[in-house]
Amino acid sequence: MTVTTPTDDLAEIRYTTGISIIVPTYQEVDNIPHILARLDKLRQDYNLTLEVIFSDDNSQDGSAEAVAASGFDWAKILVRTKDRGLSPAVIEGFEAAQYPILVCMDCDLSHPPERIPQMILGLNSGQQFVIGSRYVPGASTDDDWGFLRWLNSIIATMLARPLTKVKDPMSGFFIMRKADFDTVKELNPVGYKIALELIVKCGFQNVGEVPIHFSDRVYGESKLSFKEQLKYIQHLRRLYLHRFANAMYLAQFLVVGASGVAVNLIMLSILLAMGLPDAVCLAGGIGVSVITNFLLNRRFTFSYAKDGNIGKQFVGFVGASAVGACVNFAVSYALRNSIFEGSGSGLYLSALCGIAAGMIFNYLGNRYIVFRKTHIRR
Ligand SMILES: Nc1nc2c(ncn2[C@@H]2O[C@H](COP(=O)(O)OP(=O)(O)OP(=O)(O)O)[C@@H](O)[C@H]2O)c(=O)[nH]1
Ligand SMILES: [Mg+2]
Incomplete structure (x- = not known):
């Protein structure tokens, strides 16, 4: 595991061939204009070729209209009606992606899109998977994380320790190559931990972590229920079986x-x-x-x-x-x-x-x- 420290030399990112940003969404209409505005700025700042795919579980809250109203021809929404869930939505978005670099990030502005260039640098330097991480030096989270939320996150990360030494495998912000994604045969993610699933199933050894500031959501509601957290245990068991059969x-x-x-x-x-x-x-x-x-x-x-x-x-x-x-x-x-x-x-x-x-x-x-x-x- 390598921690990538910020660098000013991001110029080469301009020549990146194309990036597909997959954003799983369920009832995020209030966040869509904000995340699109920030991604548009990123696109212009770095002259990037990118597409954004909102992989939406039929929210019916005006999300589709909000994407259309943006007028950005690089933003689209995939309205899913089957196999509801965050991880299946990400996988379907990755399958639909047209560019060689895949980014996954939440819609609620917890993940700063401005860190994507730094993450691409990680891939360009030979890393197979780069995480926008809350737990490496230089990272931070908003202050109002209560003790229970913090403890929950630490325990979940510790339980995954035998599977990967990465500091923040629970992060929903990561980047990888489409070519690697296309080679995975056996994805079976239950719940929220799609990054962990991909690291284990792709057998990635060279995983980088870029520090981020994780902001708490301002608009809309959290979808992370207790039931989703219980699914993590089931997911872990499957991953342990995969790795240590x-x-x-x-x-x-x-x-x-x-x-x-x-x-x-x-x-x-x-x-x-x-x-x-x-x-x-x-x-x-x-x-x-x-x-x-x-x-x-x-x-x-x-x-x-x-x-x-x-x-x-x-x-x-x-x-x-x-x-x-x-x-x-x-x-x-x-x-x-x-x-x-x-x-x-x-x-x-x-x-x-x-x-x-x-x-x-x-x-x-x-x-x-x-x-x-x-x-x-x-
Ligand atoms: N397509 C799809 N997206 C989902 C589903 N559940 C959550 N999401 C999206 O996944 C992202 C993360 O969900 P959040 O509710 O923010 O979960 P979280 O970040 O773990 O929890 P908070 O810190 O409380 O926000 C958001 O963009 C959600 O809209 C789902 O069932 N289907
Ligand atoms: Mg969130």
Whole structure:
């Protein structure tokens, strides 16, 4: 990650071939004239060839009329009626863009268009993706960010840390090449974090950050709801799966396995409290935990397989568990009668090794046979 510091030498920007600025909008009619005025000044100052595409989710608030009233032939609005959401709107705008450099920015004037030339310099100097960043030296935000908003932003950024070392991957202000965008095959952004999605899915290593002053919106209302924030967790999980597939599947499998232990013990206590015979209680605990483990693994650990035939998968899951139990027994029995023979704690150590071997067998059987991947989800 490189922090680009401001420079006065922006003259070469004039020779940039063309820039498509994509602005996702939902009910931003009051902001449209202001952002267009600032972009027009930028266009003239640097003699830029640019287009602005408002990727609008059918706001019906006069946004389309406001764009038309500007009289700028380089400004257009894409009125979307399907697949509502900020990230899909940005992607559709990027797909419709005609120039080789893509910019994404919010409509509410939080992102200063005047920083775009500096960001283009970053691309020209070899960076693959340049962020208008709130968290690098020289950046600032308006003063009235409350503690909760600040904390929220910091936590969201920390959670993304294993995916990218960038300081502000949550920023909605960034720039990249259309050629790179066109090579991404598997975009699946949920919610707001389109920059993070692109950095991870494009595998960008050389990401620059240009400091900006982030202004709070003056006109219109924020669309960032609590529901959108919850979607971030879902988005993160998908990105972690993309980047750390093996470790993530195993971790999820282990979490589900641990939940099975809890379910087993709770069920055992319930059945015992009902006064049933011990054998029935033990069998009940095992049976219910096998079912919950199966359902959770199908829905959560190997969620890509959740549309597969549930009957076949269940039989496979029980079969893999049964064989895993045999592996467990064989390994622990063999160890007890060899390396750990005779020692007091040897039986426990043998059992632990058996459990580990059985679990690994179980995991591999489930991942590569029972819930094998037959297609890639977009
Ligand atoms: N097309 C489209 N644009 C959206 C949608 N939700 C938000 N936007 C736009 O995305 C940009 C960012 O949304 P904001 O509401 O400003 O979200 P935010 O900047 O995280 O939150 P604030 O700091 O409170 O403004 C704005 O230009 C919005 O109009 C949506 O569902 N569809
Ligand atoms: Mg905003």
